[in-house]
Amino acid sequence: MNGYQKISAVLGFLLLLLTVGAVIRQSHQPEIVEIIPTLTGRPELCLTCHQGIEEISASHPQEAFGCVLCHGGDGLALDADLAHATMRGGSVPGTTGNPSDLAVVKESCGGSACHSGAAEDGSDHIHRVLTSVQATYAGAIAQVNYAFGQQPDPAARWGVFAVQDDNITTETGVPYLEKFSPGPDAPEAIHAFSQDCQLCHITAVPLDQPYFFRATGCAACHTIYENDGLYRGGDPTIPRDEPGHAGSHQLTTAIPYYQCNHCHNRGNYSLRQMTFLERDDLPGPHNLTAQEQRALDYYQPIAQFTLCEWELDCVDCHTNGEVMGDGDIHSSQGEIQYIQCQTCHGTLTEMPLLKTIADAEDPAIVSANLNPNYSVAVGDTVIATTRDETFGWVKWDGKRLLETGKVDGRLYEVPLVIDSACRQQPDQQESRYCHECHAYEREGN
Known part of the structure; x- marks a missing residue:
């Protein structure tokens, strides 16, 4: 074999290696999945790697929000490090991929059309x-x-x-x-x-x-x-x-x-x-x-x-306002926790406060639309609190008060104090008073 033939053989072998390498790379290359969220109009390739991930919620549909609008990051990068380098999240391990971390929540979840709205409609x-x-x-x-x-x-x-x-x-x-x-x-x-x-x-x-x-x-x-x-x-x-x-x-x-x-x-x-x-x-x-x-x-x-x-x-039992806050800074949870036994069970002389839903934009309907286990419609009569929050999952049907579990959809009839043997007093609303008669282990369970 002369020099020319040797060079040709080496080049041919190198070309074969390159071809095999390309085939291997191609076989490991994922199928490109592109979406163009309607809220941004910009293409994203995130689902190329994350195909099968759950939609975050029905109120944040993937086709509208995509991934980058909330998470940040480079939606066109297929390398994980490049794609995730600019993702929003906290600054310490365990929070870095979470756009709802309070260090970045205003940037990722805020905006007047999202979760930084007005106090009047509860969107703040x-x-x-x-x-x-x-x-x-x-x-x-x-x-x-x-x-x-x-x-x-x-x-x-x-x-x-x-x-x-x-x-x-x-x-x-x-x-x-x-x-x-x-x-x-x-x-x-x-x-x-x-x-x-x-x-x-x-x-x-x-x-x-x-x-x-x-x-x-x-x-x-x-x-x-x-x-x-x-x-x-x-x-x-x-x-x-x-x-x-x-x-x-x-x-x-x-x-x-x-x-x-x-x-x-x-x-x-x-x-x-x-x-x-x-x-x-x-x-x-x-x-x-x-x-x-x-x-x-x-x-x-x-x-x-x-x-x-x-x-x-x-x-x-605990309301949106109790758990998420009412917008004021308080010195203790006790200052904002106001749901009592009588909220649902009433008193010796009075029924619980009730409200009939008259507006399709009522917060009770809005909240129900976010939960798969109960529904509220105009005309429904539901529990109301002293601060005008509503328990849309607790309805009065004209004869009974029925509660639908927000987690599992299970239906309960809520017993009322009025016309019952219960001696609960309006100033006895702490659970310890209920435990005097209704402690679970005292009922043989």
């Missing part, structure tokens, strides 16, 4: 959440500072972040909070509290372990995490055996009690030790039946509970 969601006790942790900070002589009364002065409210509408609202940052002369207990006891607000990254898994910001409540933290959806890029993921890529208002439990009732904080004392009686997430799991998971051994506390979910 972001302001309400940012000023809520769940976000600021102002109540706990105030109580601990007061207990250790760092402030003269329990009124809120500090939050986990600074926030201001220029439109106070309640007697207990305060105008602003400064960022809580204990000075060098603060007692050791205050520094320990600042360091160890601030996992219980929706800007904090939770413990990375069973029962505690959740997101931050809006998704802390509206995106469901199972107790084991495993993903059960259709996105092929999310490992099924890696804890720390939501059960699916979805927002919901059908929020089960165990989602609330990721923060509430996982244990207690010790003022003496200034540390979190985790419960030691929690079973593995898969070891019990649903009822056994709930009894042990939700209720501490010393607790009593009534049948409604056992069968219903937290969202069946």
